[in-house]
Amino acid sequence: MSGDSTAPSAVTLDPSREPIVVVDDLYITYRVYGGSAGKGNAVTALGRVVRGKKRPSMKEVRAIQGLSFVAYRGDAIGVIGTNGSGKSTLLKAIAGLLPPERGGVYTNGQPSLLGVNAALMNDLTGERNIVLGCLAMGMTPEQVKQKYDEIVKFAGLKEGFIQLPMRAYSSGMGSRLRFAIAASKSHDVLLIDEALATGDAKFRRKSAKKIDELRGEAGAVFLVAHQLDSIKEMCNRVLWIDEGTLVMDGDTDTVVDAYTEATGK
Numbered sequence: 710m711s712g713d714s715t716a717p718s719a720v721t722l723d724p725s726r727e728p729i730v731v732v733d734d735l736y737i738t739y740r741v742y743g744g745s746a747g748k749g750n751a752v753t754a755l756g757r758v759v760r761g762k763k764r765p766s767m768k769e770v771r772a773i774q775g776l777s778f779v780a781y782r783g784d785a786i787g788v789i790g791t792n793g794s795g796k797s798t799l800l801k802a803i804a805g806l807l808p809p810e811r812g813g814v815y816t817n818g819q820p821s822l823l824g825v826n827a828a829l830m831n832d833l834t835g836e837r838n839i840v841l842g843c844l845a846m847g848m849t850p851e852q853v854k855q856k857y858d859e860i861v862k863f864a865g866l867k868e869g870f871i872q873l874p875m876r877a878y879s880s881g882m883g884s885r886l887r888f889a890i891a892a893s894k895s896h897d898v899l900l901i902d903e904a905l906a907t908g909d910a911k912f913r914r915k916s917a918k919k920i921d922e923l924r925g926e927a928g929a930v931f932l933v934a935h936q937l938d939s940i941k942e943m944c945n946r947v948l949w950i951d952e953g954t955l956v957m958d959g960d961t962d963t964v965v966d967a968y969t970e971a972t973g974k
């Protein structure tokens with residue numbers, strides 16, 4: 710190392726393993742425009758341009774600040790950190806949903822983000838959501854038919870609920886169905902953001918087993934969860950991030966123990 714504090718944090722590759730995700734000196738910044746100049750719609754913006762006024766005040770939130778690591782085939786990586794440390798931002802960046810300010814994310818294959826707000830339609834029945842969700846993941850109608858029963862069984866909803874609109878589901882039921890849909894297909898890179906948080910202990914055990922299977926077929930799995938138990942059950946490796954920087958990257962027990970000691974959680 711040169712000792713230059715602005716030098717990018719380098720990624721080191723293990724040549725004996727297949728890299729699936731490379732995050733290289735990644736910076737993500739959100740820009741939030743202040744409210745003092747009125748709402749930011751097109752009319753007010755045009756008015757400002759006509760009157761030669763400046764843009765409303767803008768605040769930058771540096772959510773990820775120079776993060777680097779490599780995920781290899783078969784890795785199940787837990788991402789931990791306190792509220793606002795940048796976990797969800799990192800997953801969205803890996804999914805390609807946020808442009809890097811600097812640095813880059815390279816994935817070998819298609820990333821799929823399964824989040825608490827994964828796009829299921831509240832007014833449609835569970836049944837319709839399964840069909841639409843599977844089609845959206847690229848399955849053919851024939852494949853959807855083959856997978857349908859397995860998804861319903863895995864979600865394990867109470868009798869009859871699959872025919873009800875999803876707005877009648879509890880948050881736990883919704884997250885079970887979301888997970889069941891996502892897990893019905895193997896993914897190159899599967900990103901799970903708190904989607905299992907509302908499941909009960911039995912469902913979490915079932916999910917842990919499923920994630921293990923997916924790890925076998927998938928490239929890599931990432932899991933953001935506040936319950937360290939889920940991370941311990943499901944992950945072989947953990948990234949601890951704080952204020953958008955990497956505090957520790959290592960095997961699950963070592964990192965979770967260090968995190969618990971540092972934060973008292």
Ligand SMILES: Nc1ncnc2c1ncn2[C@@H]1O[C@H](COP(=O)(O)OP(=O)(O)OP(=O)(O)O)[C@@H](O)[C@H]1O
Binds near residue numbers: 790
């Ligand atoms: N859409 C957004 N616009 C502006 N700032 C944002 C946006 N989303 C997140 N942030 C900010 O970016 C930082 C990281 O947020 P992020 O949601 O990634 O954290 P997190 O670790 O997932 O938090 P939590 O554990 O509370 O879910 C925080 O300071 C947050 O306020």
